[in-house]
Amino acid sequence: MGEVKVIGSTLSLFCTRIEWALKLKGVEYEYIAEDLMNKSPILLKYNSVHKKIPVLVRNDKPIAESLVILEYIDEFWKEKYPLLPEDPSERAMARFWAKFADEKCVMGAFGACWKEGEEKDTAVESAIENFAYLEKQIEGKKYFGGEEIGYLDLALGWIPHWLNVMEQVGEMKVVDGEKLPLLNEWCHNFIQVPVISKLSTFPSHNCPLSRLG
Numbered sequence: 001m002g003e004v005k006v007i008g009s010t011l012s013l014f015c016t017r018i019e020w021a022l023k024l025k026g027v028e029y030e031y032i033a034e035d036l037m038n039k040s041p042i043l044l045k046y047n048s049v050h051k052k053i054p055v056l057v058r059n060d061k062p063i064a065e066s067l068v069i070l071e072y073i074d075e076f077w078k079e080k081y082p083l084l085p086e087d088p089s090e091r092a093m094a095r096f097w098a099k100f101a102d103e104k105c106v107m108g109a110f111g112a113c114w115k116e117g118e119e120k121d122t123a124v125e126s127a128i129e130n131f132a133y134l135e136k137q138i139e140g141k142k143y144f145g146g147e148e149i150g151y152l153d154l155a156l157g158w159i160p161h162w163l164n165v166m167e168q169v170g171e172m173k174v175v176d177g178e179k180l181p182l183l184n185e186w187c188h189n190f191i192q193v194p195v196i197s198k199l200s201t202f203p204s205h206n207c208p209l210s211r212l213g
Contacts (some may be wrong), residue, residue: 004029009036013106013158014066015054020154021070023195025077026117045126065135067098070151083151097137098155104130109163110156120172127174142189143148145180149193153186160187194206206212 006022007031008015022029034043034053047055056063056072065080074083075186084091108130112123134156144152159175159195167173178185191197 001060005032007032007034009034009054009056011036013054013162017154017157018054018056018069019199020157021073021083022194024081025073027077053165058109067155070154092150098152101156109166109174112172113166124172131175131180135180135183138186153190160191
């Protein structure tokens with residue numbers, strides 16, 4: 001299948017999802033750790049447009065943007081462990097909610113960290129509303145993908161690993177276990193999956209969030 005490389009960093013909540021997908025597919029790869037404060041020539045070569053991680057490189061051909069990479073991995077190595085649903089409508093919805101989570105939930109929680117006063121209260125309330133939408137998507141299911149983790153689970157995998165950091169840094173609470181019990185239970189189930197737990201990094205509350213790629 002050709003040589004596979006992943007250019008990433010443990011400081012980026014978007015990178016680990018790529019490794020999870022490759023591990024689930026049984027794909028061997030070389031991991032190239034990137035210094036986000038001093039971007040390497042290899043990153044600038046393979047992602048000259050955005051200069052961001054993660055980047056997947058196969059046979060010297062780069063794929064950028066984590067959600068795009070997840071779809072590429074699923075399509076190219078489709079013979080083992082499908083990530084996206086077969087039904088076109090379900091596939092479209094998985095893509096929709098993955099994009100929604102990255103644009104609204106990640107950025108909403110991240111932005112709320114640095115606000116103060118009434119502006120912060122408004123941002124936290126907005127973030128809570130966005131996570132409530134995800135709560136509805138998990139109703140009646142163990143994982144967003146059903147009985148096994150899939151594309152949307154990997155896309156949301158940052159929640160049990162990074163959201164707590166954002167909450168500590170921002171001195172706020174976005175996902176309350178009592179108000180969002182299904183999402184809370186999903187977090188517990190997700191981190192128990194062997195592939196997930198082996199690759200998981202639990203950053204400290206002092207992690208420099210501003211360095212995320």
